[in-house]
Amino acid sequence: MHELSIVLNIIEISEQEARNAGAESISCIELDIGKLSTIEPAAFDFAWKQGVRGSMLEQAELITNYIPGKGRCSNCRTVFDLNALYDPCPECGEYLSEVVEGKELKIKSIRIEEKLVT
Amino acid sequence: MCVTCGCGRDHVHDDYDHHHHNHSHSHSHGNGNNDVQDKLINLEKDVLYENALLAQRNRGYFDAKNIFAVNLVSSPGSGKTMLLERTLKEIGSELKFFVIEGDQQTSLDADRINATGTKAVQVNTGKGCHLDAHMVLHAIQDLKPDENSILFIENVGNLVCPSMFDLGENERVVIMSVTEGDDKPIKYPDMFHTSGVCIINKTDLLPYVSFDMDKAIENAVKINPKLQFFQVSCTTGEGMDKWYDWLKQRQAELNPA
Numbered sequence: 076m077h078e079l080s081i082v083l084n085i086i087e088i089s090e091q092e093a094r095n096a097g098a099e100s101i102s103c104i105e106l107d108i109g110k111l112s113t114i115e116p117a118a119f120d121f122a123w124k125q126g127v128r129g130s131m132l133e134q135a136e137l138i139t140n141y142i143p144g145k146g147r148c149s150n151c152r153t154v155f156d157l158n159a160l161y162d163p164c165p166e167c168g169e170y171l172s173e174v175v176e177g178k179e180l181k182i183k184s185i186r187i188e189e190k191l192v193t
Numbered sequence: 194m195c196v197t198c199g200c201g202r203d204h205v206h207d208d209y210d211h212h213h214h215n216h217s218h219s220h221s222h223g224n225g226n227n228d229v230q231d232k233l234i235n236l237e238k239d240v241l242y243e244n245a246l247l248a249q250r251n252r253g254y255f256d257a258k259n260i261f262a263v264n265l266v267s268s269p270g271s272g273k274t275m276l277l278e279r280t281l282k283e284i285g286s287e288l289k290f291f292v293i294e295g296d297q298q299t300s301l302d303a304d305r306i307n308a309t310g311t312k313a314v315q316v317n318t319g320k321g322c323h324l325d326a327h328m329v330l331h332a333i334q335d336l337k338p339d340e341n342s343i344l345f346i347e348n349v350g351n352l353v354c355p356s357m358f359d360l361g362e363n364e365r366v367v368i369m370s371v372t373e374g375d376d377k378p379i380k381y382p383d384m385f386h387t388s389g390v391c392i393i394n395k396t397d398l399l400p401y402v403s404f405d406m407d408k409a410i411e412n413a414v415k416i417n418p419k420l421q422f423f424q425v426s427c428t429t430g431e432g433m434d435k436w437y438d439w440l441k442q443r444q445a446e447l448n449p450a
């Protein structure tokens with residue numbers, strides 16, 4: 076259940092950014108999560124519900140972009156869709172050396188309500 | 194609920210004290226004006242960047258002191274602690290070793306290591322399923338490993354979660370045993386993908402189990418063609434000499450000519 080520590084990291088980073096901007100709550104958060112990042116969506120959603128309680132993200136809309144995996148063949152350099160780390164290259168049958176997409180784990184953006192100073 | 198810091202004692206986190214959430218913060222916006230506007234903040238920030246920073250800090254410490262740091266990962270019961278015990282007993286007088294033991298509970302493993310005469314500290318992660326760079330940072334402060342030594346970091350027995358957390362190690366070593374399935378690498382690909390070395394332990398039990406060594410290696414290489422293998426038995430000592438040679442060579446490579 077490393078998903079919970081990932082959720083706690085997300086809360087910490089986004090709360091810090093929101094506070095720096097003078098906000099008291101976050102209305103929306105957008106995440107990029109690679110399908111090869113070892114984050115299990117169901118476990119993540121469960122951890123999210125528990126983790127955000129009492130935080131600035133409690134009411135926030137959660138937008139999760141799950142990024143499909145892409146690998147570059149170590150032999151012929153073909154870039155191909157990678158559903159699992161052991162998928163062979165469709166061109167030459169070699170196993171990959173490099174994941175080029177699908178390992179993402181980042182906060183793209185947060186939406187806050189900023190108080191207008193008059 | 195903090196799975197970020199497993200130190201379990203009073204200390205000052207210096208510039209990292211923001212690890213601990215402070216939900217009771219208060220500040221005033223002054224004029225009581227409730228007019229608000231929606232604002233989008235583009236962050237594009239890696240969720241694990243804090244861990245990555247601390248891992249780099251650990252790495253810098255290891256580099257400066259010529260310490261070869263090894264992160265040992267495996268499922269529970271594959272023989273990580275026994276591998277360490279045997280290694281320390283057999284070549285503990287030739288090389289200087291230090292050990293960080295990670296477990297959810299108890300100091301049993303650190304006690305086992307200390308009994309070999311090697312200095313070890315235990316990190317209890319509580320409910321946490323992995324070590325992170327922050328816990329290792331504190332453990333290093335306790336342990337104060339010598340220059341030109343080898344630091345073993347025995348991670349929590351878990352083949353999934355620890356793969357995500359860089360500790361600043363020089364090498365990640367995944368251990369599996371012949372009493373597990375030869376399909377383990379493809380069932381838990383991430384750990385094999387992020388490791389440089391794979392130790393296959395308990396080879397003395399091969400006559401009694403259906404484990405297919407060639408198949409296991411073939412599966413692991415599908416995930417990581419660069420993996421280097423050692424087949425060992427920590428009970429009989431078979432194959433351990435190659436592991437020792439590798440450790441000595443890697444430590445020696447760090448020493449300036």
